[in-house]
Amino acid sequence: MNFSSSNQDHDPPLAPGLYLVATPIGNLEDITLRALRVLRSVDRIACEDTRQTQKLLNHFAISTSTVSYHLHNEGSRAEELVEQLRQGARIAIVSDAGTPGISDPGHELVTAAIAAGVAIYPIPGANAATSALIASGLSTEQFLFHGFLPSKEGQRRTALEQLTRDEVTHIFYEAPHRIVATLADLETVFGASQPVVIARELTKLHEEFLRGSVGEIRTQLAARASVRGEIVLLFSPVRQTSAPSARSIASEVAALMQSESLSEKDALKRIARERGIGKSEAYRELQREQNRLR
Ligand code: SAM
Numbered sequence: 001m002n003f004s005s006s007n008q009d010h011d012p013p014l015a016p017g018l019y020l021v022a023t024p025i026g027n028l029e030d031i032t033l034r035a036l037r038v039l040r041s042v043d044r045i046a047c048e049d050t051r052q053t054q055k056l057l058n059h060f061a062i063s064t065s066t067v068s069y070h071l072h073n074e075g076s077r078a079e080e081l082v083e084q085l086r087q088g089a090r091i092a093i094v095s096d097a098g099t100p101g102i103s104d105p106g107h108e109l110v111t112a113a114i115a116a117g118v119a120i121y122p123i124p125g126a127n128a129a130t131s132a133l134i135a136s137g138l139s140t141e142q143f144l145f146h147g148f149l150p151s152k153e154g155q156r157r158t159a160l161e162q163l164t165r166d167e168v169t170h171i172f173y174e175a176p177h178r179i180v181a182t183l184a185d186l187e188t189v190f191g192a193s194q195p196v197v198i199a200r201e202l203t204k205l206h207e208e209f210l211r212g213s214v215g216e217i218r219t220q221l222a223a224r225a226s227v228r229g230e231i232v233l234l235f236s237p238v239r240q241t242s243a244p245s246a247r248s249i250a251s252e253v254a255a256l257m258q259s260e261s262l263s264e265k266d267a268l269k270r271i272a273r274e275r276g277i278g279k280s281e282a283y284r285e286l287q288r289e290q291n292r293l294r
Contacts, residue, residue: 019092022125026204132199132232143169183218201229
């Protein structure tokens with residue numbers, strides 16, 4: 001294969017290498033001029049779904065050839081593409097929407113290309129997580145992006161329980177048919193008053209932000225006939241601070257030991273989690289209560 005010439009005479013030739021090109025997450029105006037030039041000029045475009053990308057290419061009258069590169073052929077296709085890159089090809093990788101490699105294929109090809117000594121060029125652009133974050137109103141100082149939560153309820157709850165309660169904004173992608181169940185889990189783990197933000201259909205006609213307590217937002221979404229569209233869920237854990245709990249820790253421990261046959265240790269662990277305090281803090285509070293009763 002000859003990889004020496006650019007696809008379009010008027011564009012300056014691109015250096016050989018792998019180009020990670022972000023594409024719009026809805027609004028087609030969110031593609032950069034550089035992304036268009038790169039897509040026009042590369043030898044081929046590796047796409048998560050060639051039909052999906054073809055629509056974008058047709059819209060911008062780009063005739064570069066495409067090849068599929070998705071979850072199921074990532075390994076074998078990466079080998080083939082790296083071989084072409086070694087020979088001096090310019091290859092772009094795009095996902096169906098947004099930034100490749102972010103909850104989308106791309107990472108495997110990047111690591112294989114780096115190992116082969118190939119140059120990698122990020123072509124930045126749309127991304128649902130950061131778009132949701134900057135408009136959420138939550139702190140942008142420190143944030144953690146987790147991608148998708150597990151789809152099974154037990155695993156999802158465990159994942160939520162393991163999140164840090166430090167002052168960070170947690171960001172998740174979530175499917176519309178699971179969002180109400182996920183909010184219910186969030187409510188169980190962090191309490192009904194935990195503030196959350198839902199960013200739905202970003203950059204599209206029906207873009208929507210819902211901000212409120214997890215209890216309110218869950219009720220609001222559950223009341224809809226169906227929840228559609230693409231969703232980013234964000235929240236920053238709120239510490240349950242000075243206001244003392246109506247119930248003593250000792251009585252909660254006793255209740256959990258009786259109703260759920262938990263050991264004292266497990267009951268304390270659960271209470272600590274629900275109150276947003278450390279296990280040792282919960283234990284010390286239990287001891288203080290017990291000392292007061294003596
Ligand atoms: N690589 C993409 C990016 O850079 O954002 C993410 C791809 S991931 C497979 C798809 C998920 O991203 C969706 O299920 C949804 O959670 C989120 N997402 C993508 N587009 C979105 C949009 N327009 N509005 C809200 N969330 C979106």
